Amino acid sequence: MTKIRAGVDIGKMHPHVVVVNEEGEWLLSRRIEKDETELLALIGDIRRCAVIGGALQPSETPVC
Template sequence: MPEPWAGTDAGKTQHHCTTIDANATVVLSRRVPNDETELLQLLGAAAAACAARATPSSPPC
């Protein structure tokens, strides 16, 4: 099973992250301000979304 993918659009004042699963289904799509706390929360949400869809044969998130 292919790994999930996350892409980011980094900007000066805000960033946007989209995460897709192996079927190209959008799992997470979120825009956050350019703030360390917000970015860390976004990374946590992306990791949680990956873990929620994990199966015994899928790669680690």
């Protein structure tokens, strides 16, 4: 099963999230608001990437 990783860049105004697979292909790239509703929607989108692209592997290691 392919593993995917999600990385977050916490900016002053808008965090940016990227989800990549093992080959480094971007599955999701999004600037988000610091808002609970948007964060919950983002979690759902990352879970959908895991279902489509493989298993989500938690990591504290930067993707780039």
